[in-house]
Amino acid sequence: SKKEESKIPEKIIVGTNAEFPPFEYVDDNKKVDGFDIALMKEIAKRMDKKIEIQNMEFKSLIGSMESKTINVVAAGMTKTEERQNAVDFSDSYYTSNQAIIVKKDSKITKLSQLDGKKIGVQEGTTGDLISSGDKFGEPGKEKVIVKKAKVKRFKKGVDAVMDLKNGSVDAVVIDEKPAQEFVKNNSKKLKLVIDSAGAEYYCLALPKGNEEFKKEINKQLKAIKEDGTYDKLKAKYIDN
Ligand code: ARG
Incomplete structure (x- = not known):
């Protein structure tokens, strides 16, 4: 089975959580689109592989990889040490920070001021970890x-924002x-x-131990960055 694991899959089955614009969202035609999706389609095309997109809860993505229902996670997923116990990560394709969303009249300017407050987060995200008192930051x-906030977890970030609007939470960390x-x-x-808890590197999550697949994905990612395709996609989806 070692041998089987080291193969490049015939079909690239991408797991995502299309609740994270501009990286992934459901468009007006009910199709999953966004920067990550366009990037994965480009990678699949260059590898001459078919691609399928599976939209699911964010917290189910790693498990779906482990149970082999999917073979790539493209979900604005930050590379963390914890997640690396279950998956491998590609080279990074985007660098991000956390942000705090508050009501217009709020005095909150820092993550550390959220102690004792109610925070809305998307379940299983780095915003959840940071708000829940986990150690966080660059290696x-x-x-x-x-240290001690009340964390309310939502399946969708947008629902946390709804709760902020109606006053059920004091801030959203996302x-x-x-x-x-x-x-x-x-x-x-x-x-x-913006109050960064440390830079976060978005990477594609890949099956653990499949070096051949990872190498090929990284090769395509590098080519996409070098030939201007990355910048085109970034201009279309992120910097528009
Ligand atoms: N970067 C954060 C993380 O890795 C949030 C990602 C959320 N992505 C999504 N598609 N909902 O935890």
């Missing part, structure tokens, strides 16, 4: 930033780009504060 710089999108759609009531 060697890990620390606990929020990655910067989706935070910007959610605030843009509620700009009369909400604002965004």
Whole structure:
């Protein structure tokens, strides 16, 4: 079975959670789209492989990889040491930070001011870990930033934002780009504060131990960055 694991899959089955614009979302035609999806389609095309997208809860992605229902996670997933126990990560394709979404009149400007507050997060994300008092940060710089908040976990980030609007939570901790999108759609009531808990490197999660597949994915990723395709996709989906 070692031999079988080291193969490049015939079909690339991508797990995502399309609740994370602009990286993945469900568009007006009910299709899953976004930067990560476009990037994976480009990779699959260059590998001459068919691709299938499976939309699921964020917290189910790693388990689906372990049970081999999917063979790639493309979900704005931050490379963390914990997750590396279950999956391998490709080279990074995007660097991000956490953001805090608060009501317009809020005095909160830092993650450390969230102690004792109610925080809304998307379940299983790095925003959840940071808010839940886990050690967090770049390798060697890990620390606990929020020590004792009340964390309310949602399947969708957008639902956490709804709770913030109606006053059930004091803040939402979520990655910067989706935070910007959610605030843009509620700009009369909400604002965004950036207080990085450390840079977060988005990577594709891949089956653990499949070096051949990882090597090929990284090769394509590198080519996509070098020939300008990455910048085109970034301009289309992220910097628009
Ligand atoms: N970068 C964060 C993490 O890895 C959040 C990712 C959420 N992605 C999503 N598609 N909902 O935990």
